[in-house]
Amino acid sequence: MENILKLEKSKKVSITKIKIKEHHKAFLILIPFITLIIMFLLSPFLSTFISSFLNEYNEFSLENYEYIFKSRFIKQSIFNSLELSIVSTLLGLLISLQGAYSLNKLKNSSKKSVLLLINMLSNFSGIPLAFAFIILLGSNGVMTILLKNVGLIETFDVYSRAGLMLMYTYFQLPLGLLLLYPLFDRIDPQWQEIVNILGGGTFIFWKRVGIPVMLKEILGTMLIMFANAMGHMHVH
Incomplete structure (x- = not known):
C-alpha cells in the first residue's frame, strides 16, 4: 500500500x-x-x-x-475630436451591425467576395481616403457637381462638420463589419424559433436573446472603433 x-x-x-x-x-x-x-x-x-x-x-x-x-484652441480641438469620434463610432456601429447581419445571410460565394472587398477597404484610410473624398465630394468634386446638376443638393462642403462626420463614419465601416461579422455565427436559428413558439417576435428575440449574447463583443468593437477614430485625429 x-x-x-x-x-x-x-x-x-x-x-x-x-x-x-x-x-x-x-x-x-x-x-x-x-x-x-x-x-x-x-x-x-x-x-x-x-x-x-x-x-x-x-x-x-x-x-x-x-x-x-x-488654451481655448486646444480645448476646442479636444472637444471636436471627441465629438467626431463618438458620433462616427455610434453611427458606424449601427450600420456595421446591420451590414454584418445582412452579410451573414448571403451565400458562401457572395460572402467571400464581399469579405474580400471589405478587407481591401479596411486598409483604405488616412491620406488616400481624404484625397478620394476631396476628388469626389470636394467643392469641385465629381459627385458634388453631378448632384448639383441633377438638383439633389445646392451646396456641400466636405471640410464641414457634416463632411468630416461622413468621412469618419465611412472608414469606420470596414473595421466594424470585420469585427462584428463573426458574432452572428453564435446565434443559433433555433433560438428564434423557440422565442416565436413562446409568443415573442423578432424585436423580443434581439432584445432578450440576441443582443445580450453579443453585448460584450459589441462593446469591445465599439471601443476599438473609438480608438480607431481618435488615432486618425490630428490637432494642428
Whole structure:
C-alpha cells in the first residue's frame, strides 16, 4: 500500500515538473513578443507621460497641463475630436451591425467576395481616403457637381462638420463589419424559433436573446472603433 502511495506521489511530482517546463517554454516563446510590446508601446508611452511633467529646464512642473486647460484652441480641438469620434463610432456601429447581419445571410460565394472587398477597404484610410473624398465630394468634386446638376443638393462642403462626420463614419465601416461579422455565427436559428413558439417576435428575440449574447463583443468593437477614430485625429 505504501509503495502504491509513493508511486502516485512520484507521478504527481513528475507531472508537475513537466507542466512547469511547458510553462517555461511558453514564456520563452513569448519573450520576443513581450520585448516588442515594451519597445514600441510601453517605452514611448512612459517617456511621453514623464516628459509631460517636465518644463523646458527638465524640472518637474504642471505648466504643460495648465497651458492645455487654459488654451481655448486646444480645448476646442479636444472637444471636436471627441465629438467626431463618438458620433462616427455610434453611427458606424449601427450600420456595421446591420451590414454584418445582412452579410451573414448571403451565400458562401457572395460572402467571400464581399469579405474580400471589405478587407481591401479596411486598409483604405488616412491620406488616400481624404484625397478620394476631396476628388469626389470636394467643392469641385465629381459627385458634388453631378448632384448639383441633377438638383439633389445646392451646396456641400466636405471640410464641414457634416463632411468630416461622413468621412469618419465611412472608414469606420470596414473595421466594424470585420469585427462584428463573426458574432452572428453564435446565434443559433433555433433560438428564434423557440422565442416565436413562446409568443415573442423578432424585436423580443434581439432584445432578450440576441443582443445580450453579443453585448460584450459589441462593446469591445465599439471601443476599438473609438480608438480607431481618435488615432486618425490630428490637432494642428
